[in-house]
Amino acid sequence: MTDATAQDAMITADGTPLKVSLNRALRREKLRALMLIAPLLIFILVSFIFPIGDMLIRSVQNGMVSQVIPRTVTTLEDWDHTSGETPSEEVFQALTRDFMIAVERKDHTRLGTRLNYERTGMSSLFRKTGRRVDDLGEGYTDQFGDLDPAWEEPMTWVTLMGHPDWIAAQAAWDGEGAEPSFRLRDGVADVLPRTAEMYAAFAQVVQVEDEDSPTEEEPWHIVYASLYEDLQADGVDVTSLSAPILTAALEGSAAFETQSMRDGFIEIEEDWADPEVWGTIQAFSSPVTAGYFLKAVDLSLTPDGVEPVADNLTIYVELFWRTMWMSMTITFSCILLGYPIAWLMANLPDRSANLIMILVLLPFWTSLLVRTSAWKVLLQRQGVVNDTLVAIGLIGDDGRLALINNVTGTIIAMTHILLPFMILPLYSVMKGIPPSYLRAAKSLGATNVTAFRRVYFPQSVPGIGAGSILVFILSIGYYITPEIVGGTKGVFISNRIAYFISDSPNWGLAAALGTILLVVVLALYWAYDKVVGIDNVKLGG
Amino acid sequence: MNVQLTAADRAAQGDNLIPFAMPITGLLGAVLGVLLGQLVGLNLVFGIIVGTVLGAGVAFVLCRYLDYVPGRWAAIGGLALLGLIFGGIAGLVAGAVFGAVLGWCAYWLHSGRYRAGVPPYATPGQVLWHNAFLLICGLILFFLIAPILTIIPLSFNAQDFFTFTPKMLAFDPDGYSLKHYRDFFTNDEWTVPLWNSLKIAPVATAISVTLGTLAAIGLSQSHVPARRAIMAILISPMIVPLIISAAGMYFFYSRIGLQGTYWGVVLAHAALGIPFVIITVTATLVGFDRSLTRAAANMGANPVTTFFRVQMPLILPGVVSGGLFAFITSFDEVVVVLFVGSAGQQTLPWQMFTGLREQISPTILAAATVLISISIVLLVTLEFLRRRSERLRGLSPG
Missing domain, CATH: 1.20.1390 (PWI domain)
Structure with missing residues (x-):
């Protein structure tokens, strides 16, 4: 009987071939396992992985400039900041429109704050401009008004720009319930594109932000300015709109005095004439930026490309190095203090080892805040440690040691807090080293030192590795303890991240610093997984 | 002797x-x-x-x-x-x-x-070294335990000082008082955060334990596709530094309107507690004899009955100790709640943290002593559960 026939012959009780039946059972089992895991997986994805992803995206996200001043960004594309000249009038016209809408939506201060991260003074520039931008183009309003006073009537504009259906609905609206939202008249956008766009924006702002009716509000000056621009464009034909007032305006506007938006802006604030300001806007107008990451490594994205920041402003690289070397010092102190204890536990009879284990686990289980507050209390200038040292005469009363709010405080407290994380893996490795090896080495003539150095120590290295990586990973991400006992000199990169989230909001930079830290930690974990295996993580022995 | x-x-x-x-x-x-x-x-x-x-x-x-x-x-x-x-x-x-x-x-x-501690043939030098080593170990253990034990007597200080007063050193009863404890249990500044902590931690623990136990059982089945990847995702809240979790959650939760709400904090804490439940329950399931569930099924029990009558009692120690870990994670947690929570969710650790950062009040020592007592109770419970679990699984004679 061949294999094939054997398989053909294998049939289960209900007549299906065994192979099919087994596969079906296996599939069902897999499905059941996945169904059990699914709720948690979804939960973790939503409550944890998405937030982390959100942070990663934020570190490069830069949509604000192109969202708030889209027209300016488009017209600015052709401008070259190295020319040393301010952009053309066209750019300023676009900026006036963007700014008017942004001011009504109160977006301009947000944008100013955002750009202020890159160039100081931007925030006040935007704020100041925002207060006066609605005066720009006033000359056009007056000139249109001189031409025909009807231009200053809101209804003139409504009939010219509004869709007949909307006008009827708006007239029927009694002020209660939802206001019918503005619709442009057919064809007006083709003839008067800028005016239509601005009027629509105006109508929307009036309806949504102010909750008024466009039929009762005179349009912004920039709408008049846009109308002037549209009428001055080549080959404009207003006959299709069949509005006599517009035809008259087309003829009359030719004699209008042109108002420069550029001069208007520069009059509000001289900085608008500065090509560097425009260079900054241009450099940060793309929706994705490496600017935050560059800043996180003490470089800056300037209009001229990537440049290192001034020496007196470099902080992050130094902070990363400090985080690294302090974590290493803490790790090393943990090895130094943890190794003897782990050895003692591994070589004592179980009963005594258990007692020591409890002494190790008690701090491990005590609230982090409790241990940190203990150190804060003990290490103070008037604290127990200094008092004791003074009392037994090791130091004078005027020579009290500065043990807190500096690097020393952070290292002492964190070594204490992380020591159990070193002892536990060391202990579990040492427990597995047979004591007979040391005895054998000694009976072969090795001295105690040689036996330890050549036989015992090499076997305990995996424990040192596991403990070191664990302690190092935990310490580079620490926030609470350095914040409380570290002062200004003993803080880590995490404290800077927290600072940029709450104290001085710059979420993009916080996200970039966090991403770098996350990458370092994940790389270390990958190493940890190679050395020990994540599955071997043990909790409290 | x-x-x-x-x-x-x-x-x-x-x-x-x-x-x-x-x-x-x-x-x-x-x-x-x-x-x-x-x-x-x-x-x-x-x-x-x-x-x-x-x-x-x-x-x-x-x-x-x-x-x-x-x-x-x-x-x-x-x-x-x-x-x-x-x-x-x-x-x-x-x-x-x-x-x-x-x-x-x-x-x-x-x-x-x-x-x-040394063999009879050891030289005086070796004996000296051995005892010096023991002394060093003693000092390290002292370093480990003394800070925690020192603040217990300090919390009974009758003065608002953070060091032993002469009266305390002279064991004068006037030097000691319970006034910091009275403050801790009556002052709104402390009772409200304590109550908040007690409202958040159990709910977060319940979520972690329910979902975590289900998933651990799912993960322990023999045929799970992409087990390592799933495990990595589920363990990740423990791996990622807290400040990064806090930052991400702050950004994301403010986007979806959970920032500064009770449920935002509960969700965040549940996520942080899950790895502990997964690890402890998975470890317990390693020793679980699968033939027991098959035997139950064979005798006509449906999967739900099998779970509650056969599997659950056996893995209960693991579930409970995972739950304790999750509880203490939430109860102790301060970084995430600082960012995700708002004034309405101020927890005990938060209050301690702001107290330590701004103006430190001696009541914090009373709070710390209360927390130390809680940790000792939890440690004893866990040790008891571990022994019971090992006995049930026949790993040690008990």
Whole structure:
């Protein structure tokens, strides 16, 4: 009987071939396992992985400039900041429109704050401009008004720009319930594109932000300015709109005095004439930026490309190095203090080892805040440690040691807090080293030192590795303890991240610093997984 | 305790009283004398002389004329009496401690027990090294445990100081009070956060334990596709530094309107507790005999009945200890709640953190002592559960 026939012959009780039946059972089992895991997986994805992803995206996200001043960004594309000249009038016209809408939506201060991260003074520039931008183009309003006073009537504009259906609905609206939202008249956008766009924006702002009716509000000056621009464009034909007032305006506007938006802006604030300001806007107008990451490594994205920041402003690289070397010092102190204890536990009879284990686990289980507050209390200038040292005469009363709010405080407290994380893996490795090896080495003539150095120590290295990586990973991400006992000199990169989230909001930079830290930690974990295996993580022995 | 000297001990010991035990105990006495002398402001030389004489004297009298138990008590009593005469209550305590230390030292040296940890053929240098090593270990353990134990007596301070007042050192009852505890349990500044913590932690724990146990059971099945990847995702909240989790959650939760709400904090804490549940329950399931569920199914139990009647009772210790880990994670957590929570979700650790950062009030010591007591209770519970679990799984005779 061949294999094939054997398989053909294998049939289960209900007549299906065994192979099919087994596969079906296996599939069902897999499905059941996945169904059990699914709720948690979804939960973790939503409550944890998405937030982390959100942070990663934020570190490069830069949509604000192109969202708030889209027209300016488009017209600015052709401008070259190295020319040393301010952009053309066209750019300023676009900026006036963007700014008017942004001011009504109160977006301009947000944008100013955002750009202020890159160039100081931007925030006040935007704020100041925002207060006066609605005066720009006033000359056009007056000139249109001189031409025909009807231009200053809101209804003139409504009939010219509004869709007949909307006008009827708006007239029927009694002020209660939802206001019918503005619709442009057919064809007006083709003839008067800028005016239509601005009027629509105006109508929307009036309806949504102010909750008024466009039929009762005179349009912004920039709408008049846009109308002037549209009428001055080549080959404009207003006959299709069949509005006599517009035809008259087309003829009359030719004699209008042109108002420069550029001069208007520069009059509000001289900085608008500065090509560097425009260079900054241009450099940060793309929706994705490496600017935050560059800043996180003490470089800056300037209009001229990537440049290192001034020496007196470099902080992050130094902070990363400090985080690294302090974590290493803490790790090393943990090895130094943890190794003897782990050895003692591994070589004592179980009963005594258990007692020591409890002494190790008690701090491990005590609230982090409790241990940190203990150190804060003990290490103070008037604290127990200094008092004791003074009392037994090791130091004078005027020579009290500065043990807190500096690097020393952070290292002492964190070594204490992380020591159990070193002892536990060391202990579990040492427990597995047979004591007979040391005895054998000694009976072969090795001295105690040689036996330890050549036989015992090499076997305990995996424990040192596991403990070191664990302690190092935990310490580079620490926030609470350095914040409380570290002062200004003993803080880590995490404290800077927290600072940029709450104290001085710059979420993009916080996200970039966090991403770098996350990458370092994940790389270390990958190493940890190679050395020990994540599955071997043990909790409290 | 009667010290039975073995033949080897006697050989090693000889009669080492005069050349060995007496001088060393005297040296210890000198050191203690200097420390105490400095403490009460005595002359340095005087401290050394008195200490040496006392140490050597204790060693001589005890080892020559007294047995171990009466000897220890005689040393404690004698020096305590001496302390009482010269220094009142504080002197009594200091004298008793001195007596205990010197008496123990004298017998330890004289009876040869200092060699107990090393083989009989060890050289004096090795014996010295061995005992120095033990001393170093003792100091490290002291470093580990002392900070926690020191703040317990400090929390009973009658003054608003963070150090031992002279009255406390003199064991004057007036120096101690429960006023910080009264403040902790009556002041809104502390009771509200405590109550908030108690509202958040159990709900977060319930979510972690329910979902975590289900998933751990799913993960322990024999055919799970992409098990390592799933495991990595589920463990990730433990791996990612808290500040990064907090930052991400802050950004994301403010986007979806959860930032500053009770449920936002609960969700965040549940996510942080899950890895602990997964790890402990998975570890318990490793020892679980699958034939038991098959046997149950064979006898007609449906999967739900099988789970609650057969599997659950056996993995319960793992589930409970995972739950305890999750609970303490949430109860202790401060970084995430600082960012995700708002004033309405101020928890106990948060209050402690702001207290430590801004103006530190001694009530914090009372809070810390309460938390230490809770951790001790939890530690004991966990140890008990671990033993029970091992016994159930037949890993140790129990």
